[in-house]
Amino acid sequence: MPWVSAIVLIPLFGALSMLFVPSGGFVQARIHALLAAVLTAAFTAYVVVDFDRGEGGLQHIDHLDWVESIGLSWDVGVDGISLWMIALTAGLFLLGIAVACWRLPECGRAYLALLLLAQAGLMGLFAAGDLVLFYVFWETMLIPFYFLIGVWGNEDRRAAVVRFVVYTMAGSLLMLVAILGTAFTARSITGQFTFLIRDLEGIPFSTAQSVWLFLGFAIAFAIKLPLFPFHGWLPRVYAAGPILVTALLAAVMSKAGAYGFMRVGVPLFPEGADIMAVTIGLLALAGIVYGSLLAWRAPTMRLLVAYSSIAHLGFIAMAIVAFDLQASQGAMLQMVNHGIVVAAAFMVVGIINRAAPSDRLDSIGGLAFGAPRLAAVFLIVAMASLAIPGSNSFAGEFLLLTGVFRHHPWLAALATLGIIYAAVYMLRLYQSSMNGPAHGGRGKDAEMRAVDYLMLAPLVLAMLVIALWPRGIVGATTNSLERSISPAQVAADRPADQIRVRIAPNPPPAALPLPGDPLPEVPVEEVPQP
Amino acid sequence: MIEVLAWLVLALPLLSCLALSLWPGEPPKAYTRAVGLGLPAIGFVLSAVIFAVLLGRDAGDRTEVSTLWNWVRSDTLSIDLALQIDPLSVLMMLVVTGVGSLIVWYSTEYMDHDRDYRRFFAELGFFLFSMLLLVMAANFFFLIVGWGLVGLASYLLIGFYYDKPSAVAASKKAFVINVIGDVGMVLAAFILVRELGTLDYGEVFAAAPGEMGMGTGVSEMVAILLFVGAAAKSAQIPLHTWLPDAMEGPTPVSALIHAATMVTAGVYMIVRSNVLYELAPYASDAVAIVGALTLLMAATIAFVQEDIKRILAWSTVSQIGYMIMAAGLGAYSAGMFHFLTHAFFKALLFLGAGIVIHALADQQSIDRMGGLKKHLRVAYLTMAVGCLAIAAIPPFSGFFSKDEIIAYSFAAGDLGVVLGIVGLVAGGLTAFYMFRLFFRVFHGPEPEGGYDVEHPHAPGPAMTIPVVVLAALAAVAGFLQVPEAWHPLEDWLAPAITAAPDLHPSGAQILISMIGGTALALAAIWFAHWMYVADPGRRLRMAGTLAGYRRLLHDQYRFDHAFEAAAVQPGRDLGDGLMATVERGGAQGIPTGVARAAILAGRGLRLAQTGLVRTYALAMVAGVAILGVIAILVVR
């Protein structure tokens, strides 16, 4: 049974099926969308349960040659890195589509179809085992978000979304070049032309090749992540999108960049990654401090959460380039946590916006009087966001920073500034809206309603579960992350006892040309003579 | 069996929090009282049972670790969700649940007229849970978790009246400073993981002497960073400024969190980590010096405060200074002894102050009090016990515990002698400011224009009984340790304090501390009497003396100003500056530029689209021709 293909294709078919819904058939559209989301979630649940935690490579691989002569194939599967990203996407989109169905905006069919398309794009990206497929989905997911923000966003949406799409496209064009470069360079070394990520692992690129190819990927990932100073698109887009779309965008799509580093950048180009590691680490640190300071001074609630997101992703980026198992596992956990927490934070901001449409922090206060339940939920979300010890985010940040600290003590020590700043800006967000004398809007307008519970209750529950048992998530990632980082650990000359896995060079060393040898001949197809 | 009991002790307050907060709507008050008070009280009983069981065992057999599940395992680091039951944690459990239950009981009446009755008890339950987690955790990780969660509980309860801007500001300040402390602890944990690969108390304390070494940079760093956490939580210089502001919370909160339990967590943590501190002589000295400075500073600030709760808050800062000083000098059991007596007498003083405040319709200024002796008989007597205890007058509890600290200081080398003298002097200051409070509240004339209420009303039984119980404890708890006679507390704690240096105060040192301390305290009390009771007008006539110093004291040595100027305002300015320059210009300029370039390129390329089919045909021909030329040139 092609479980993973199904996970990618069901949302796609769900989106296409909207074409057959008559205009005005809102009940039918809802049924289609929910059915697709529920089925995807169910299949994902099966894959999560069935996942073999002892295995590091891809599992549930569905491979179908597509254009054999140029090495294109439909190749999807899950490993410990993509598993939780897929689960996060499935869960959040299920909740998001449920909320969208409950309160359907204008042009509801198109809205639901685009949401499903976005889900399909993300699922495909996380499941792709082939670089071309990876690229295709990388671009695919932009399109639905372009329309979702461009059509349903606020008055600044056009300018914001054009910047977003053009900027990320510019980055991903570099990635396309790098993908082709990788395949051709790999062929010149191994004689085999392939885009399969698992076949490209362990190829001994020269240092210069490794650095340039890594950079090509890294810029695309850095823009998507976003890493300081490539974050320019983010604040306006987060501020302009409809709140549900912003929540999903911040929760899931920002993880694509980090995922790309873990899946492609670091394992395929360990030397390049090692050479760029300090730069990326410092940029991440700069992003933590920068995002925190700007969040502290942000005038509106959405901007505050947007900048806090830059700071939080800085932690993840820093951990990825530490090439430490613990740091990577922390980063993995934190990617899930941040997805849950930032989605919840944006949803809460959306609820507050009901009473304070201007979104300005100083426009409203004292909502806790009229909305005690929102205050309680918001408190949990805020505390999880600022990573109070005992929260799910603290589990992630602790693991992550412990790992970074082993190799770069000062980087980790300075990054803890971000934890202090987080307390400052999250409390600013919480207290200015919830506490103080009531003014600016009726608290009752912002009290939790059934539709708000629909999204926030499962998210809060997930936060609590992860806080109590992070091992549930961390444990599944061990083998895959060991595989992913061990080449970089070798490149970084780490002590042998820290490197748990050695990836067999591909092809085996005997087949490799020694320096000075002529390049191996590219096999030539024999043409039958007439 | 005691493992199950221990988990129950931990779970009961959490259960009470959940049972109260998940009740839909506002639950009946009887339910709130029953759940809010009943479950922690059961916790106290269970703690007592655990204590009794441990008491029945050999001293070497009193430590148990109970693991619930493996919380996370990553690389070489493995963290269990586990509790450690040993003499130290049992002592803390008894105090937390015991004093906690008394204060919850008191609150059932004190908070009766407040709007959010249920929320108050839910948050108290959450606090008790967090505090118990802090003291019962079996590794540094869950110590930090408890550490952070008590910070959250404290934040919630300081900001309980969340419509008051001053309370909101105070709660934020407390939270942020405590997060600074958390970060210190977290960094210490990073070093421990890096050096030892574990956070379990047992493993850390076993491995640290060998792996980290005596007096090495790493050991000193761990001790200093842990102390950053302790300083933030226990309000030591320079992270003490949040505690006086924390008095914005309801009075029982001040008694429980900001006097008896949470703020002494720093002392507990240092005592718990005694092995690490013994490896770090310089850090330990620094701890002791900071404790002594705090003790002196806070005592002087308390002189000029007019708010009854702020006086008590500064006195708390000062008393914790004693404990920290003791711990820094290696007199761990003496520090714990003072923690115990302090928990009794300071909770008593706060609850007594609460009775006064309650009777005067939330008036907190001692300027609006006076002559309350005849109206609030019980409060008068119990507060007298509390003041005598904190002033270290024999035979009240403070006398034994404070003099033990000073005697031990004298025995701890040159630094100890200096700090011991500081402690002795500060003891006199303590007696003065406490009796300033006592005399101005209960003696002297009624305030001009009368009280804020028609007639100060005496409290009901729920407020009276806890105060009386605490007064009894504050009076007699000192006999737990009598120098040169018996020391059951020290013996009890011995299994947990394995690295304590052998400090033996000589008879002379004990005598100096006792007689000197008592004499100074009596003189200070007499002086306070002379100033505030013998001739009440004297205070006003003397108002001009030392005006400059008094202003400095009113500004609390300008720590707040310094923080504002050194950290907060520059941060805001930097944020605004970055927003105006880097963000608007650079970061957001990049995507704008890229988008604009794409638009311009499109505008240019559009011109090629003439709409004339023949232009396209011509372009195709030209293209083919160029390709042909290239092909011929290249292929040939």
Added chain:
Amino acid sequence: MMETMEGVPLGLYLAVSGALFLMGLLGVLIRRNPLLLLLAVELMLNSANVALVGFSRHWNVTDGHIFALVVMVVAAAEVVIGLGLVVATFKQRRALDVDRMTVLKG
């Protein structure tokens, strides 16, 4: 018969084909009447056919013949659509001058 056919060298085929193609190309570039444009396009297609048949003879395989047949079919289809478009355009604009059809100008 065989001898006479074999005697025609490939170069002649290609020369005829090239000449036809050039005529067609010039026609497309110069004429303004869409009907003549279509004729010129046909000419180019047929030049390709001649080349295909010529190569087919030269290599002695029949692929070229088959392709030539396919091209003829395509050409026929194309003419049908093309003429249809021309008629439709004429009905709308009452003129047949490709230089004046610039609706798609960017």
